[in-house]
Amino acid sequence: MLEILGKTNIDFMGKRRLAFLFSGIMVVLGLVAVIQIARGSANLGIDFAGGTAVQLKFDQAIRIDEARKALETNGLSDAELQEFGQENKLLIRLKASTTIEEKVAERVVAVFTKEFPSNHFVVDSSTEIGPTIGQKLQQDALIAVLISFAGIILYVAARFEFRFGIAAALATFHDVLAVLGAFYILDKEITLLVVTALLTLAGYSMTDTVVVFDRIRENLRMRRRDSEETIINNAVNQVLSRTIVTSLTVVLVLIPLTLAGGEVLHDFSLALLWGVIFGTYSSIFVASPLLLLWPGASGRMLKRS
Amino acid sequence: MKKVSGRLTLLALVVVVSVIFFIPSFQPLYQALPDWAKRVMPNKGITLGLDLQGGIHLVMEVDEDRAVEIAVDRSVVSLQDLLVDKKIPVESVTRTGPTQVTIQFQNAELKAQIQKMIDEYPTFNETESAGSANRLVWELREMEIKRIKDSAINQALETIRNRIDQFGVAEPMVQRQGLKQIVVQLPGVKEPKRAKDLIKETALLEFKMLDEDNQLKLDLPARIPKEKEAEVLKQAEAKLPEGDQILFERAVDKDTGREYRIPYLVKKRVMLTGDVLSDARVSIGQFNDPYVSISFDAKGGREFERITGDNVKKRMAVVLDNTIYSAPVIQERITGGRAQITGTFSTQEANDLAIVLRAGALPAPLKIIQDLTVGPSLGKDSIEKGVRATLFAGAMVVVFMMVYYRMSGVIADFALALNLLCLIGALSALNATLTLPGIAGIVLTIGMGVDSNVLIFERIREELRLGKAVRLAVDGGYEKALLTIVDSHVTTLITGVALFLFGTGPIKGFAVTLCLGIGINLFTALVGTKVIFDLMNQRHKVEQLSI
Numbered sequence: 001m002l003e004i005l006g007k008t009n010i011d012f013m014g015k016r017r018l019a020f021l022f023s024g025i026m027v028v029l030g031l032v033a034v035i036q037i038a039r040g041s042a043n044l045g046i047d048f049a050g051g052t053a054v055q056l057k058f059d060q061a062i063r064i065d066e067a068r069k070a071l072e073t074n075g076l077s078d079a080e081l082q083e084f085g086q087e088n089k090l091l092i093r094l095k096a097s098t099t100i101e102e103k104v105a106e107r108v109v110a111v112f113t114k115e116f117p118s119n120h121f122v123v124d125s126s127t128e129i130g131p132t133i134g135q136k137l138q139q140d141a142l143i144a145v146l147i148s149f150a151g152i153i154l155y156v157a158a159r160f161e162f163r164f165g166i167a168a169a170l171a172t173f174h175d176v177l178a179v180l181g182a183f184y185i186l187d188k189e190i191t192l193l194v195v196t197a198l199l200t201l202a203g204y205s206m207t208d209t210v211v212v213f214d215r216i217r218e219n220l221r222m223r224r225r226d227s228e229e230t231i232i233n234n235a236v237n238q239v240l241s242r243t244i245v246t247s248l249t250v251v252l253v254l255i256p257l258t259l260a261g262g263e264v265l266h267d268f269s270l271a272l273l274w275g276v277i278f279g280t281y282s283s284i285f286v287a288s289p290l291l292l293l294w295p296g297a298s299g300r301m302l303k304r305s
Numbered sequence: 306m307k308k309v310s311g312r313l314t315l316l317a318l319v320v321v322v323s324v325i326f327f328i329p330s331f332q333p334l335y336q337a338l339p340d341w342a343k344r345v346m347p348n349k350g351i352t353l354g355l356d357l358q359g360g361i362h363l364v365m366e367v368d369e370d371r372a373v374e375i376a377v378d379r380s381v382v383s384l385q386d387l388l389v390d391k392k393i394p395v396e397s398v399t400r401t402g403p404t405q406v407t408i409q410f411q412n413a414e415l416k417a418q419i420q421k422m423i424d425e426y427p428t429f430n431e432t433e434s435a436g437s438a439n440r441l442v443w444e445l446r447e448m449e450i451k452r453i454k455d456s457a458i459n460q461a462l463e464t465i466r467n468r469i470d471q472f473g474v475a476e477p478m479v480q481r482q483g484l485k486q487i488v489v490q491l492p493g494v495k496e497p498k499r500a501k502d503l504i505k506e507t508a509l510l511e512f513k514m515l516d517e518d519n520q521l522k523l524d525l526p527a528r529i530p531k532e533k534e535a536e537v538l539k540q541a542e543a544k545l546p547e548g549d550q551i552l553f554e555r556a557v558d559k560d561t562g563r564e565y566r567i568p569y570l571v572k573k574r575v576m577l578t579g580d581v582l583s584d585a586r587v588s589i590g591q592f593n594d595p596y597v598s599i600s601f602d603a604k605g606g607r608e609f610e611r612i613t614g615d616n617v618k619k620r621m622a623v624v625l626d627n628t629i630y631s632a633p634v635i636q637e638r639i640t641g642g643r644a645q646i647t648g649t650f651s652t653q654e655a656n657d658l659a660i661v662l663r664a665g666a667l668p669a670p671l672k673i674i675q676d677l678t679v680g681p682s683l684g685k686d687s688i689e690k691g692v693r694a695t696l697f698a699g700a701m702v703v704v705f706m707m708v709y710y711r712m713s714g715v716i717a718d719f720a721l722a723l724n725l726l727c728l729i730g731a732l733s734a735l736n737a738t739l740t741l742p743g744i745a746g747i748v749l750t751i752g753m754g755v756d757s758n759v760l761i762f763e764r765i766r767e768e769l770r771l772g773k774a775v776r777l778a779v780d781g782g783y784e785k786a787l788l789t790i791v792d793s794h795v796t797t798l799i800t801g802v803a804l805f806l807f808g809t810g811p812i813k814g815f816a817v818t819l820c821l822g823i824g825i826n827l828f829t830a831l832v833g834t835k836v837i838f839d840l841m842n843q844r845h846k847v848e849q850l851s852i
Contacts (some may be wrong), residue, residue: 125677
């Protein structure tokens with residue numbers, strides 16, 4: 001039997017203060033990101049904020065500062081430029097202040113045709129999104145988040161106990177906020193795909209938490225003598241190797257996708273990757289200790305059997 | 306021990322069904338099949354999304370208010386005609402608001418006479434606010450405004466459909482979304498810009514008379530560079546005669562190849578519109594220059610004959626979307642219901658013009674509010690990278706499971722393969738559209754599929770540690786892991802459903818893959834692998850489980 005971890009007996013609950021401190025910081029970061037998004041000053045993708053994105057693929061390498069200068073001299077000064085490595089790809093983004101009626105994408109193409117006549121290029125993709133659509137997408141994304149959270153809390157509360165539902169939801173919120181905060185700090189663009197990734201990782205993190213809770217519930221029923229802290233600690237230790245192995249397999253899948261899945265999938269996979277790491281951490285260090293914080297939790301047993 | 310034969314049959318059946326649905330998604334495989342098999346098999350598999358095969362996704366809004374204005378403008382013109390016919394001298398008839406027409410006249414005695422004419426325009430109301438002896442104000446009725454707006458979007462849908470049909474795109478989608486939006490999807494379009502222009506063009510064809518008497522007085526320049534249009538308009542604004550407007554002809558200098566504009570003074574009154582066209586075709590002129598020959602329907606032909614007869618030796622402008630294509634002198638009364646639109650355009654432009662004229666005009670301008678265009682090369686890139694990353698990720702997981710769980714890991718890998726097969730089979734059966742996030746969804750399913758097996762195996766190991774016999778340990782492991790697996794899958798399913806309900810486009814694709822994957826996961830983990838363990842135990846008593 002090959003095992004990464006043998007039988008462990010780590011005092012996870014004893015480290016809850018440290019964990020809560022760390023998680024608290026991540027949550028605050030995430031909340032800052034949420035507030036900045038609401039204020040419109042975060043790096044929202046054009047699918048939410050509205051605007052234009054054009055991706056060009058050149059025959060020869062193109063220097064980003066020259067490209068920027070060319071755009072500026074032609075009156076497109078607020079462009080954001082991004083290169084994609086060896087393939088001579090250039091992504092030009094212009095945010096919502098420029099409306100779609102001006103045919104910004106066509107203007108961008110015209111600028112490069114004029115300024116770089118010897119460097120032939122093809123338009124890989126062009127996206128133009130009006131501000132009204134962006135708002136609708138923001139709204140839809142928010143509704144999707146709220147509905148899935150409500151659904152999950154209800155399900156977990158029904159299958160376990162109310163405090164389990166709340167703890168699981170809080171832990172999941174924590175994961176989503178932590179990844180959002182990390183994206184905000186790194187000034188990564190928050191696109192529709194990233195939001196999809198956040199929702200998916202919410203589902204994943206919940207799965208992870210549910211597995212741990214399942215074992216806690218089982219142990220609570222069987223061993224009524226021990227203190228709840230001991231029971232929870234034992235449960236976490238028992239499922240630890242499972243938790244590590246499953247996270248490892250998902251991480252194994254996500255790493256190649258992040259590194260080699262292409263530019264469209266990169267941020268998406270990255271968000272999921274961090275999500276899995278946070279999700280694993282939170283099911284052990286956040287969700288489980290939260291159960292202990294519930295008023296009058298110690299000594300209370302599960303009613304259902 | 307439960308009987309395994311039933312479950313084995315079920316498993317075999319699922320595999321066969323999956324393969325049958327799976328094959329059409331792989332054309333090389335499908336093409337190699339004998340004819341009889343092709344007839345039995347479904348012939349449609351997974352469609353690639355726009356992000357994978359390239360194409361256009363447009364969301365447009367009909368400018369409804371403009372449609373109402375255009376309708377009011379038409380009434381103004383017809384009222385002017387009617388007043389001329391009845392020889393009632395009025396000062397002006399103008400549209401004074403989005404839905405309002407104001408009639409000014411010198412002679413207050415005419416008021417009653419004009420007031421009566423509203424009978425001919427039942428869609429208008431006289432408003433009380435015009436308490437003047439020399440003025441009448443008519444307002445379009447609410448019901449009519451609503452009707453115009455409603456029909457505007459339906460008409461736009463119809464027109465766009467016609468145009469796209471004639472342009473020729475495989476599997477286009479034109480749909481109404483919400484109250485006033487139109488979604489157009491054109492997968493695999495090679496010339497996105499041309500397609501977009503074709504859809505967006507209002508294509509309102511009008512015949513208007515030049516005001517040659519006043520043109521000289523206005524002292525318009527003979528030709529101007531195309532940027533100077535606004536300047537010319539501004540200069541002439543003050544001197545513009547009532548009922549006239551300046552329109553520009555687009556022309557190209559034969560020597561330099563530069564585009565320039567010729568300004569013309571044109572009477573606002575529309576003589577004839579494109580409504581009366583019955584056909585439009587591209588022809589090639591004697592100097593190899595393409596032009597569009599149009600045919601009028603019976604009514605239009607008679608009308609055209611009358612107009613040309615009344616205006617011999619005068620110049621008539623052919624105006625499309627407020628740009629003059631040509632302004633020929635009418636040499637004689639034109640009978641036979643045919644005319645030509647010449648101008649400086651390439652054969653392709655002439656071709657597109659013929660298409661939009663045949664398909665009819667849009668009731669109002671369209672506003673593009675979302676435009677996603679993906680070139681074919683990016684799509685190919687994405688597929689290659691996505692597939693390569695997926696295969697690599699899959700291989701890593703397969704190897705890991707074999708190393709960590711040995712023989713049982715191989716069983717888990719078998720479940721994984723089954724999972725993938727079923728998932729692609731299910732997607733094919735649904736004729737689902739595979740997007741890039743969809744591929745990510747498949748990869749995620751692989752990751753989660755392993756999760757279930759890990760849960761079971763860890764439980765079995767625990768049971769074995771307690772010293773239970775292999776058969777009991779396996780049964781116990783499955784039984785104890787069951788609830789956990791169901792719980793964890795349901796929570797993910799909730800997320801998937803929320804994404805499906807509120808996601809748009811590619812995200813919906815992701816949600817579909819995720820939800821299907823979860824269902825299939827449950828099946829392969831709880832039935833697929835269990836049946837193999839049972840089979841092993843049934844054949845001979847297993848003393849030592851390789852796990």
